Amino acid sequence: MLFENVRTAFVALLENRLRSLLTLLGVVIGVFAVTSTVSLGEIATAGITGEIQAFGSQTLFVQVLFDEPGAEPFTDDDVEALSRLPIAILLQQTAGATGVVGEERVSLRLVGTVADAPEIDRSIELARGRYFSPDDAARAASVIVLSADAAEELFPNDDDPVGEDILVEVRGGRVLYTVIGVKEPVGGALGTFANDVSGDLPLETLYRDVPGIRQGEYDFLPISIDLDRDASIVEQQVTSILDRRRPPDTYAVQTIEGALSLFNTITVILQALLGGIGAISLLVGGIGILNIMLVSVTERTREIGLRKALGATPQTILQQFLIEAVFLTVLGGAVGVALSIASLWGIVQVVPFLDVFVINPVVVAMAFLVSVATGVIFGVWPARRAAALSPIEALRYE
Amino acid sequence: MNDASHANHAPNAMTGDAPTPGQAAASRPVIEAHDLRKVYTLGAGMEVHALRGLDLRVMPGEYAAIMGPSGSGKSTLLQILGCLDTPTSGSYQLSGEEVADLDEERLSQVRNRRIGFVFQAYNLLGRASALENVALPLMYRGVNARARRDAARNALDRVGLADRMGHRPNELSGGQKQRVAIARALATEPDILLADEPTGNLDSKTGQEILGLFDALHAEGRTILMVTHEEDVAEHTERIIRIRDGVVEASESVTQRRRPTLMPGGAEG
Numbered sequence: 001m002l003f004e005n006v007r008t009a010f011v012a013l014l015e016n017r018l019r020s021l022l023t024l025l026g027v028v029i030g031v032f033a034v035t036s037t038v039s040l041g042e043i044a045t046a047g048i049t050g051e052i053q054a055f056g057s058q059t060l061f062v063q064v065l066f067d068e069p070g071a072e073p074f075t076d077d078d079v080e081a082l083s084r085l086p087i088a089i090l091l092q093q094t095a096g097a098t099g100v101v102g103e104e105r106v107s108l109r110l111v112g113t114v115a116d117a118p119e120i121d122r123s124i125e126l127a128r129g130r131y132f133s134p135d136d137a138a139r140a141a142s143v144i145v146l147s148a149d150a151a152e153e154l155f156p157n158d159d160d161p162v163g164e165d166i167l168v169e170v171r172g173g174r175v176l177y178t179v180i181g182v183k184e185p186v187g188g189a190l191g192t193f194a195n196d197v198s199g200d201l202p203l204e205t206l207y208r209d210v211p212g213i214r215q216g217e218y219d220f221l222p223i224s225i226d227l228d229r230d231a232s233i234v235e236q237q238v239t240s241i242l243d244r245r246r247p248p249d250t251y252a253v254q255t256i257e258g259a260l261s262l263f264n265t266i267t268v269i270l271q272a273l274l275g276g277i278g279a280i281s282l283l284v285g286g287i288g289i290l291n292i293m294l295v296s297v298t299e300r301t302r303e304i305g306l307r308k309a310l311g312a313t314p315q316t317i318l319q320q321f322l323i324e325a326v327f328l329t330v331l332g333g334a335v336g337v338a339l340s341i342a343s344l345w346g347i348v349q350v351v352p353f354l355d356v357f358v359i360n361p362v363v364v365a366m367a368f369l370v371s372v373a374t375g376v377i378f379g380v381w382p383a384r385r386a387a388a389l390s391p392i393e394a395l396r397y398e
Numbered sequence: 399m400n401d402a403s404h405a406n407h408a409p410n411a412m413t414g415d416a417p418t419p420g421q422a423a424a425s426r427p428v429i430e431a432h433d434l435r436k437v438y439t440l441g442a443g444m445e446v447h448a449l450r451g452l453d454l455r456v457m458p459g460e461y462a463a464i465m466g467p468s469g470s471g472k473s474t475l476l477q478i479l480g481c482l483d484t485p486t487s488g489s490y491q492l493s494g495e496e497v498a499d500l501d502e503e504r505l506s507q508v509r510n511r512r513i514g515f516v517f518q519a520y521n522l523l524g525r526a527s528a529l530e531n532v533a534l535p536l537m538y539r540g541v542n543a544r545a546r547r548d549a550a551r552n553a554l555d556r557v558g559l560a561d562r563m564g565h566r567p568n569e570l571s572g573g574q575k576q577r578v579a580i581a582r583a584l585a586t587e588p589d590i591l592l593a594d595e596p597t598g599n600l601d602s603k604t605g606q607e608i609l610g611l612f613d614a615l616h617a618e619g620r621t622i623l624m625v626t627h628e629e630d631v632a633e634h635t636e637r638i639i640r641i642r643d644g645v646v647e648a649s650e651s652v653t654q655r656r657r658p659t660l661m662p663g664g665a666e667g
Contacts (some may be wrong), residue, residue, distance in 0.1 A: 004537050014524035306521050309482055310535040310582070311510020313503050345610065391484040391509070 005316060009323035020328060022292045023379075027332025027371040030285025030338065034278035034367035035340035039359050043270030045264075046356035058231055060087075060223040061254045071250035078245060082221075085237055086229050088120040090222040093203060094211045097155050097170035098321045109198040110144075110170060112206030112213075120224045124200075129158040129162035129181030136180075137202035142209075144168075144177040144199040144301025148185040153197055166199075168209075175209045177201065197215060211218060229257065282367060285372040290330075293378040297386070298397060304386040314387040318380060325379030329372040336371070337364055412547040426494055428457035428590050428621050429479060434488035436474050436644075448474040449485065450644035456590070456623060461616040463632035464625045466641035473594055473640065480515045480592045481508050492587050510538050514583025516593035520575040522567040522582075525631045528554060532582045539586065553581035557611060573604035580611060591615065593624040597631055609634045 013020045064071050079089055091115050095222050099108035115134040118124040124131070132143050144166065146154065155161040161179045168175050177199070186196060225234045239253055304317055341359060348357045386394050419495055422486040436449040446469040449570035456462060463504060466472045477483040478490065481497060490497045492512060500508060509515075522531045541549070554563055557577040567575055583591055593612070597605030616622050624635065632638045633652055 008537070009527070020528075138491075253410055302521075303523065306523070307534070307538075308506065309509060310520070311506050311538040311586075313506040313538075315537065316506075390483050392477045395482075395517075 002319070005319045006323055009327065012320070013324055016296070019292055019296050022291055022334040023166060023328050023375060024335070025284045025327050026288030026292065027375055028285075028336040029288070029335025030153050030282045030371045030374075031333045031364075031367045032340045033281030033285070034370075035337055035359070035364050036344060037274035037278035037281070038271070038363045039340065039344050040347070041267070041274045042358045042360055043344065043356060044270060045267045045356050046358050047354045056228055058225040058229075059255070060225065060231070060235055062221040062223060062238065062242070063252050064219050065250055065252055066219075068247070068250045070247045072246060073214075074196045074221055074251075075218075078242065079218070079221070082223070082238060082239055084225040085234060085241070087234060087238075088224045088226075090114070090117055090120045090220060090224065091203060092220060092222065093206055093213055093218065094198075095167050095206065095213060099150065099199070100167040100169065101164070104156070105156055105196060106150070108150060108168065108209065109156075109196075110168070110206060111200045112203040112210075113200055114203060117200065121222065122224075123186060124183040127184045128160055129179070129183045131181055132200070132202055134214075137204055138201060139207050140204035142175065142177050142203045143180045143207060144179040145183060146159065146179055147183050147196045147198045147200075149195055149199045149331055150199055151179075151182045154172050159318065170210050171212060173209065173211065178377040201365050206238050278367075282370055285371060289371070289375050290378045293325075293375070293382065300383065301386040301389075301394050301397040303365040304383060305389070305391045305397065308387070308394060309391040317387045318384060321383035322376065325376045326372070328379070329375030332366040332375070333371050337368065340364075423502070426458075426641040427455045427491075428458050428460075428493055429454060429623070430489075430528050431455070432489045434475070434478065434485045434490060436471070436478065436483070447644055449488075450590065451488070452641070452645050454477075454639065454646060459616075460617050460637065461612075461622045462624070462637040462639055463631050463635040464639045464641060465509070465546040465627060465629075466647075468627070471640045471644040472625045472627075472641045476592055476594050476623065479590075479623065480513050481505055482515065483527065506538070507625045510535055511586060512589040514586060514588035514591045516576070516579050516583050516591065516596045518598040519565070519593040520572075520579045520599075522575060522578055524567055526645045527564050527566055528559060528570065528578045531567070531578055532585050534615065535582060535586050549585050551582070555579070556584060557581045571604070572600050573607060576604075576608050577611065579626075580615075581607070583602075584615070590621040590623060593622065595625055595627070597626070597628075600617075605631070 039076055062074070063389065064073055079091065083090060092111055097108050097110045099106045101318045114120075115137045117134055118126075119132050120142070126145070127148065129145070131145055132141065136143055136173075146161065151161055154166060155164065158164065161182065164179050166179060168177055168178050183200075201360070207213060225231050235255065242251060242253075277349060300321075307317055310312075344359065345357060348354045386397070406468065431452065434449050434452040434454075435447070438446040438448060440446060450471075452471070452475060453654040454475070458548055464472045464475060474483065479492075481492070492607050495508070497505070497508065501524070523534065526534070526567050532553050533546040536546040551560070551563065554560060554577075557580050559574060559577050559581065562570060562574060562578075564595060565574075567578070570578065570643070576599075580591075580593075580596075583593075591612075595610050596612070601606060609631060612622055612624065616635075622635070624631075626632050636652055638648075638650045638652060639646055
């Protein structure tokens with residue numbers, strides 16, 4: 001009888017192609033929407049988290065809070081005091097400038113720093129040319145290492161600007177720098193969101209060419225912690241050293257996670273939003289299933305009456321309807337999950353900063369279960385009611 | 399009071415689930431109903447008494463018509479006799495078995511094995527072929543697919559639709575649909591064939607052909623009970639049971655019979 005009922009169920013599904021298809025569609029949409037939206041949020045988070053882990057779990061930022069009374073820039077003495085710790089401090093001074101190449105005029109941030117910056121900030125990688133050397137620094141050479149964005153904007157038609165000269169206008173002066181290197185684009189989510197038009201040059205060159213920058217004073221110190229050290233302990237040590245040298249509230253120590261908390265917040269909001277949309281889609285899909293099932297009740301009640309009149313037991317009828325509903329919803333769920341995986345995989349391939357493909361099995365299971373449950377409950381419940389009627393009542397059902 | 403004593407058929411052991419019509423016997427009635435009552439409760443507490451203590455006995459091999467004005471309870475009676483509905487009270491024995499004692503499962507078996515019901519509106523599955531429609535009750539009996547198909551073919555052949563087996567109901571005329579419905583009722587070899595206004599939706603010529611088919615089935619020894627409100631339809635049978643206000647008013651033998659000369663399967667619309 002089970003085999004016969006499976007056959008009957010499939011015949012009934014084929015006989016009612018439109019209804020079967022619409023029910024199927026409801027489940028597919030529900031499962032697809034929930035799985036895709038929630039997973040997309042998780043993929044975005046994973047992309048950003050991976051970025052943080054690759055780049056900055058061992059990085060601190062110490063920043064002067066100039067709004068606080070008694071705030072002073074960090075000095076070479078501060079740097080000297082901190083250098084007892086297992087850290088490398090990236091000395092930096094920046095100045096806003098304008099870069100001019102032929103007709104192109106581009107706002108350019110000049111970053112004066114040390115020659116071993118690429119060893120301290122591991123995110124610095126060169127696409128072309130070289131970084132400036134200690135020798136360049138010692139003689140305050142007029143050289144500049146452009147960021148990828150700066151190279152793109154200043155030399156839109158030149159793939160290799162190494163060796164070209166840039167006229168830089170800074171605080172009323174004009175200087176000519178030779179491009180010696182171009183950095184790789186900043187990878188990952190940060191690079192995608194941030195437009196970094198800057199050029200690195202020796203601190204000595206910056207001091208010489210930019211009036212008003214005081215030597216040996218820093219507003220901002222990126223600190224790279226040795227990889228084998230516990231970042232939180234080093235953070236405490238940095239704080240305790242600086243607290244002895246200046247009022248405690250006049251500076252801030254931030255981890256990169258802290259600096260990126262905005263991104264995290266955005267991601268959480270994004271995930272909540274997508275999850276909400278997913279839940280609504282599931283609801284809509286569920287209502288679609290419910291609607292189709294209820295609309296077909298009249299027709300099917302008569303069918304049930306007839307089958308009962310011909311000798312079908314209520315169990316047989318329920319079994320038939322259960323097989324129909326389970327088959328439709330499980331098939332729809334599977335199609336929805338497959339579609340979702342395929343499109344998410346496609347998105348991960350296409351969008352540059354999403355490089356981790358994640359599908360949350362809990363979300364998949366939940367979407368699947370809710371859809372299947374909706375289909376089964378609203379497919380079988382009316383059948384159950386109809387099967388409990390006497391055949392003549394079911395046949396008379398309008 | 400309405401004893402129908404038509405004992406003109408061979409005895410029947412009454413043991414098998416599906417006695418062969420030809421050997422139907424007289425010792426026990428197929429239908430024995432006593433003091434049947436059916437009350438429908440409408441909205442606002444209104445009650446309609448469709449049957450008010452009806453007694454009826456039908457012997458094997460009988461061919462009878464149930465007549466009565468609309469609202470007399472004749473359709474309700476047939477539905478109860480067909481186990482499609484249950485009486486509010488009273489006793490109904492089908493082939494010696496008290497129907498009120500049966501559970502859902504057993505009741506389904508009774509509908510499947512003992513009763514062949516022909517509806518006025520045919521009630522065929524719209525998207526199934528004639529053959530599939532006729533085979534459906536056999537499926538619920540657990541007959542295997544091949545035997546089902548053979549039995550359904552025979553039944554369709556019997557009603558003259560051998561050449562329409564693969565057609566769907568919407569490809570058949572009204573008369574052909576009713577023939578499919580009769581074939582479906584016959585396929586299970588039931589104890590009794592119940593027909594609710596079987597010609598009610600048909601024109602008179604097609605109706606006559608359907609009646610000819612019932613006459614021929616009766617001639618084979620089948621027990622047939624038919625509800626109608628047309629006197630000339632009723633006169634095809636041997637007995638007319640007249641119902642009024644939920645009780646049997648009269649039971650008359652039909653003397654002037656028009657023996658059927660039509661062979662089933664004659665061409666029609």
